[in-house]
Amino acid sequence: MSEQTLRKIPLLPLRGLLVYPTMVLHLDVGRKKSVQALEKAMVEDNEIFLATQREISTDEPEEKDIYSVGTLAKVNQMLKLPNGTIRVLVEGLQRGYIENYIDHEDLSEVEVELIEERQEATVEEQAMMRNVLEQFEQYIQISKKISQETFASVSDISEPGRLADIISSHLPLKIVQKQEILETIAVNDRIAQILDILSNEREVLGLEKKIGQRVKKSMEKTQKEYYLREQMKAIQKELGDREGKEGDIEELTEKIEKASMPESVEEKAYKELKRYEKMPASSAESSVIRNYIEWLVQIPWNKETTDLLDIHRSEVILDEDHYGLEKVKERVLEYLAVQQLTKELKGPILCLAGPPGVGKTSLARSIARSLDRNFVRMSLGGVRDEAEIRGHRRTYVGSMPGRIIQGMKKAGSVNPVFLLDEIDKMANDFRGDPSSALLEVLDPEQNNTFSDHFIEEPYDLSKVMFVTTANNIGAIPAPLKDRMEVIHIPGYTEVEKMEIAKGYLLPKQLKEHGLTKSKLQVKDEAILKVIRYYTREAGVRNLERQMATICRKAAKMIVSNEKKRVVVTDKTIEQMLGKPKFRYGKAESENQIGAATGLAYTVAGGDTLTIEVSIAPGKGKLTLTGKLGDVMKESAQAAFSYIRSKSEELSIDPSFNEKNDIHIHVPEGAVPKDGPSAGITMATALISALTNRAVRREVGMTGEITLRGRVLPIGGLKEKSMSAHRAGLTHIIMPKDNEKDLEDIPDSVRDDLTFIPVSHLDEVLKHALVGNK
Template sequence: MSDHTQRKLPLLPLRGLLVYPTMVLHLDVGRNKSVQALERAMVDRHEIFLSTQKEISIDEPEEEEIFAVGTIAKVNQMLKLPNGTIRVLVEGLQRGKIRSFIDKEDYFEVDVELIAERQEATLEEQALMRNVLRQFEQYIHLSKKISQETFASVSDIVEPGRLADIIASHLPLKIIQKQEVLETIAVNGRLMKILEILSNEKEVLGLEKKIGQRVKKSMEKTQKEYYLREQMKAIQKELGDKEGKEGEIENLREKIAEANMPESVEEKAVKELARYEKMPASSAESSVIRNYIEWLVQIPWHKETEDLLDIHRSEKILDDDHYGLEKVKERVLEYLAVQQLTKELKGPILCLAGPPGVGKTSLARSIARSLGRKFVRMSLGGVRDEAEIRGHRRTYVGAMPGRIIQSMKKAGTINPVILLDEIDKMASDFRGDPSAAMLEVLDPEQNNSFSDHYIEEPYDLSKVMFIMTANNIGAIPLPLMDRMEIINISGYTEVEKLNIAQEYLLPKQVKEHGLTKSKLQVREEALLKVIRYYTREAGVRNLERQMATICRKAAKMIVSGERKRVVVSEKTIENLLGKPKFRYGKAELEDQVGAATGLAYTTAGGDTLTIEVSLATGKGKLILTGKLGDVMKESAQAAFTYIRSKSEELSIDPGFHEKNDIHIHVPEGAVPKDGPSAGITMATALISALTGRAVRKEVGMTGEITLRGRVLPIGGLKEKSMSAHRAGLTHIIMPKDNIKDLEDIPESVRKDLTFIPVAHLDEVLQEALVGNRNENK
């Protein structure tokens, strides 16, 4: 410190920055006086005096506002930036102290006293340096803001003063503290000050770490989630993302406003939304409320499709889609006509009853298309739980609305056509009776305020057109059937099946199998043979399968190169479908003794049954075989008792029941059979066997018998007549009380059959047994 020479230098006041000797750094200079000082320095020896101003905010500092001690620096580089600022690279040379200001208008020029510094370290200073380096290393370890490479470069410094300056420049000190280090001229004093600062900084870092750990431990899970959620909100807000809960609530509020709900429902939805808004997202009930609100806004409350009230158009659609089925079509057109006149009509509750494959489901779809309404199919087969219809209460986990409300959501309108498929297959068990729940759905007086356990608000179903399908209306509970309008769809006649095959089934299968009319031609007689010998059903489902088989076989022939075009005739049909599966025309080839042809009604339509009676010497046993039900067995007993009471009139040995075992058998013994309508057939076969008189081969019969020989009415005359026609019978003996049902029988069947109404078994025998009929009748 012995060299106290003085020098005149331009002054550059620094704001918020301090330069130590040996430091090299960039400065951005923009103030006019500072720029002028730089230019003066560049003209002279490239040296400038850098001193920090006491207040950063002052733009034009006075003499007393600048620290006296600063650093003499060399300007190594100067670059003018486009914005007018000058960037300079300066290198600190040595400390200096302002002795006096030489007043200059354009810039400050100062008289600076240069402060020299020793380079060699004394023993005491070496010990201090080691201490300082150890403390600095520990500080770096705690702070983790200074790299190990910096420590390596610092540890190589041998000058004690320079070491103190460099370490001070790396510490996060305030300007006043850095200035204190700069003003400490004595090297050992400066090292002591650095030691004190490092010790203090280490203690602060240690406390920060402890506080951080304590806060981390005390932070509860909910606090952490809240913190993260707030961060997420901030991020979403920045991104303009509305997927968070706030955005979701806003979205739900808009949907509630757009849903056009009834006032009471809207009030409830808004109330539930307010609850959802206040509830934490982690709450289990939060998702329950959200799902409930979403169901309320997704169900249609007022949206309605306009009916296409054009009877001619609707009639054309129904005729295009289905052949026959006149009664159903007429009922739909009647509904349309009334709707056109009144504009207000509650949806009808129609039940299409009939055997499988007659087109009940596809007819319902066509009705929806003809009305221009949405169509939803809801299968009820095997439904046992009442909650499936009415829904579950929201208190249950996984609660959902019932299938009626689900169907309404799927339809999206309040006036769709809903098909309740297989309503006769509903069952009931300990979970409740779904058919009882269906009463409210199907009752026109109640369904304008249908109550679903999940929705909890009345829902209007009065504009829905419900169509049901059933194979067996006997399986539908009476209170439920009372709400329906039953429309029976019986089987198709042979003529109808042929037309359906030509117009609908074959073209559909040809298209589905990638064929064309030019590649596959099926002649009418071949189709007729398929209907007669390869299918036996009321509907046309198996007939369609046979059409598909023909198309597959034809496709294989064409692809393999065997044929370019396939023509299927009556003679070639067996090559495609194999040997006939059924015998066409079950009518006997000749008159038989002890065998009568009865007509049966099954879920698959009508059928013919031959009842056989055989006598053998015995003790009067009555043997019944053929897997008969109780009703059929009782019919056999009634016929047997009637014959015993009238044995003399019928010219039968009065003791026949003591001398003979009588065996009554109904063929196809593996198939269960039951019903009362075989009564007169059993009696006729018994009398034929006991008298030895044959039963006419062309006669089929149906009717229930009493112990006095009266013939009671039966059901399913249309289906039975069609099976008789299919079997080749020409005369039908029927109960007189069933004359009213003749009009239901298709004209094509009725014209080929002779119907003989009877009221008593005597009339049956007169018509059925050979030699008894009055030919002039």
């Protein structure tokens, strides 16, 4: 470079473009200042200075926005295009430094110091030029983007600087890299830069080639697989097998998309689907995976039915389906009322406890109907394997989810009424304890993430309304019972059975047997006789069977033209049903010594028991007969001990136990009897026999006794009162603590009975024995 006078030249800033000396290039110019600079150049000596912008996006570049080293160029041709831009042909002449930047309103000019270059090459530069040409040739062979003619023209260049510039213009370099080469004045350094760039580009091209080959192989493999699959589909179509595994995968993919699963479950489903796709159809695991995916898409994850929160409609439905059962209905209506107010409530877990046939299962169905929810029932009777509840592990063919998930699939919604029937009949053995597995299901705080061994993903059971049924609450494990709200259904009274038979059972059987009320009429007294003498139960199953028998007999009579209309009365019932099958206790016709009437609770409701005491000379032996349980034997011993301690007050010989043998008997000796409520009855019968005082025939009694003579409360007062009413008793002696239970007794029964609350045996004797004051 030599010292020169500065030249003032119009400036043309370039965007995304750089021109080397000796390069000939077409440019499109559209900016106002650039056009003015061109016009000024054409007027003067056709020379213009080309400098590249640092940023392409700058529309009005200033001094700081352009590089300080550029190229002096000659404008060889200028053509105005229809769109208003000017196309010019420029030829690069030589490098130049911008020393001063002059910005006019209509154009920009620069004062430039031009740089002269040597044309002759030194020996070292000649060697470098050969090396560059060799490298450039190898680059052309690998890239195949530059023609051999270009290489031929480049190889004829003898000036080292020009060679470096021309090769640089043909390489795919960024503007920054090209600018660095333009700013490199020393020829040796410029050629060295080109050598480095060529070496690097050759490595990059080699890697690109390898990657390209790998991609090509992969694409060929994919295309081959696609082709084979299409061939397989065509073959299956020709053979009539329109499904095949491909059809399965398409179908399962569509099902997964429609299942609205939680994100984690959907991810698991797609993962298993990919495994299924890769696995041979003949593989045993293939069927296990397919079965798993089928279960995932069939279980309801988000589908929810809308509750009909109309408390009056629900009350009507419950009354339509069931007579009585006021406490249960009240509980369901309370749930509905809270649901209506809050719009959100975790499903309660109700346990309907009571004897068979009282309508526990059908009541759960009515609850579902009143809420307009789906209903599903699962029987737990005899279930002894934990896998029945939690499902089997997916490790073998034939594995499946537990009954809870199966029930949810059957229900088809996430908020059904789910009946767990006979929860007290579960057992446990070496396969696990199913009642413990139910703890998570029936815990409102845990069942929102119920874990099934087969599904493996948490399932939300919190919206399910669980209803369980049981005959014997004592058989349910305490932790399980603690999670449920127990509602006792004690059984139906005679009055309730009468209403159920007239309003529900008989109309149903008439319809099922093709009869009408005009063809068969059953009088009330006939129904009452059926209830008393042909059934003995707490529920109404046997009563329904007897109604069905009456309908069958009547149907035969009508079809055989024996009668056109059948009327059944208490006189003709035996013709239909045969001789009575049962009897029930009746009040004694006169006062008896040593015999007291006790009231008992049975699974069939209530009954009366006459407890008899016989005293004979002997050595003080106490005999108990009548197939009594341990509790009743203990009650007899307690009564006996109390009488011995109070013998003087009761006017009984203190040595009676040494001189007499005492025999206590409860009739119907083949029927097992047990319970704590016969204490005062045994004590009264003993005292009656020992004092020779008669027991009032119209009095029935129930209550437990302590050694101090206190009367303790009992259960089943409603049923016992019904049996007393049926037997013709008029007075009932009961524990004072049971006064709260009187409101449960039907008005028709309570009005005919006199209830005598007592807290001590002295009060019992006062009301029970004749002659007491």
